[in-house]
Amino acid sequence: MEKLNSHDFQLINTCIQQIYSLRTLAEFPKWIMMLLEDLIISEESFCCSFTTQVNMMAGTMVNTWADIATPEYLRDNPALQNYLKTGSPEPNKISNFISDRDFLNREGLYETLFLHYRMRDQLGFMVSDSRRDDGLIADFEEVLCDRLKSLVDGSLPVEERPLLSAIVADPTTFYQNETLGHLSIGFHRSNRSFTDRDLSILAILLPHLKIAYRNSQQYTKFQRQLQQQSQVFDRLKAIVLTVSGDVSLISASIGNLLAYYFDGEWINSNQLPDILNSWVKQQLKVQQADLIVPIQPWQIEKNGRKLKIDLLCDFAAEQHLLICSEQSVDFSPIPHFESIGLSKREAAVLALVAAGKANLQIAEQLTISIKTVKKHLEHIFSKLNATSRIDAVNKALQQLDRSVR
Known part of the structure; x- marks a missing residue:
């Protein structure tokens, strides 16, 4: 395994800091590819976003690497077949699985796609969020694999196949209900020159990309609702923070919620409860340090109810968001x-x-x-x-x- 040097780690830390800048789902793929292309040198790259919202899959491409989800390509791509078998989203390159001669002999892989772009190797990985606690889907990885397999073996209905490989202009079309999405990211070269360094860099970035993608989903949902109706802010259970972590704006519904979970400690709408304020300041301090770590949600339980608070940092915009969600609430509407x-x-x-x-x-x-x-x-x-x-x-x-x- 090729070791990373100090310059590599410096580039990685810079990239991680920028990854967490808030972006909508429409902006996220292009933003991420711009960052990654500074770390992984390639002649062609792509970012495909998928969703199972309508019991099928659709993609949007960042660049011109089109028609990637054909049955022949899926069947002959060994890296993708490995993903279908193992479910592992880790970075992999085609040259890890087959020789150059075997690659050239695979019609669905080389002749129908790579030959057209004069490419000889692909380095790719998956970014998805298969959390169960939000109840959005049972297991995104399993559903996605089933869709791909059904396309490969011909069992996917004919009327769904064009939609499966459709290239659309706006990825938010497929996130109208905030269904969890999946990103397929790849890089291509005209020779088999991807190194262990490239794999190591992407492996380090992958957990951060997952959290940033989840933040993007939450941020997109927040933005869409806020634009649709001004008073929706009160129902979002959201707090806007200044760049230093002080309260800038707080929704009316937050007051009773914070008072309940923090035993009446919260009495000042201009300041967070002490323990929550300390957690926010500590997370912001960590994010500004040289070593960036993913932010895990703050969770507190009381009397069979649980409050989860996600911190979404955006130093570039000089503000941050606290998004609160409550689980196991007995109220039925x-x-x-x-x-x-x-x-x-x-x-x-x-x-x-x-x-x-x-x-x-x-x-x-x-x-x-x-x-x-x-x-x-x-x-x-x-x-x-x-x-x-x-x-x-x-x-x-x-x-x-x-x-x-």
Whole structure:
């Protein structure tokens, strides 16, 4: 294994600091590729984003490396086949698996793609977030592998195949419900010259890329909701911090929440509870140090309820965000939604929409078809005079507020 020198570590630390600069999902792929291309020299590179939101996969390419998800390519790419078998997202290069002669003889790999771009090797890896605690998907890696395998063995329905390899202009199209995504990143050279140094650098960066990608998903969700309705900030349980970690703006819903979990310690809306404030300042100090480490969420439990607080740092914008989410809350909005004119099933669908579930997940949880879910949503939109999922949830909550008064 080729050892990294001090200059390599300096470049890596600089890259990590920039990785955590907040970007939307539309901006994230190009931003990451710009950073990585300073570390990994290549003649061609690509970043493909995938989602299983609609029970299929679609990609958006950062550059012109197109038509990458053909059945022949997937079948003949040994690095991708290794991923399908092991599920490991770690960096790998094609030359680790097959000889140059074998590479040239693989029609689906070389003749249909690499020959056109005059490339002879590929170094790539996967960036995804398969967390279970948010309940968005059971296991993203497993679902993605199933989609790829079904394309390779021909079992994927014909009508879904064009969408599987579709190249779209805006990746946010496939994140309308904040479904967890998956990035495939790769570099190509005209000779087999990728080194252990390249593999080591990407292996060090991979955990940071995963967290930065998760931050991007949360940041995109925050931005989209904030743009759609100004008062949504109060329901996001968010705190805007200055660059030094002091409170700049706090949503109204945070007060009772912080008071509950911190035993009434929180009484000043301009300052965080002491223990939380100390944690924030320590994390910011670490992020500004030479050695950057991933930020793990702050979690506190009380009486069967759990509060999770994510710190999203953006030194470039001179502000940071604290995003709070509560789990295992006993409150069920279903009967309340019925009180504003929705049927029992419509209320159940809207409650799952409010919980961030996609149509496929709603269908599975309620044991109905996706078509039925869409029909219920049409009725909900009509009854609430709503134009989107978020708009429907917000209008339902507004009606509940008026009925309480």
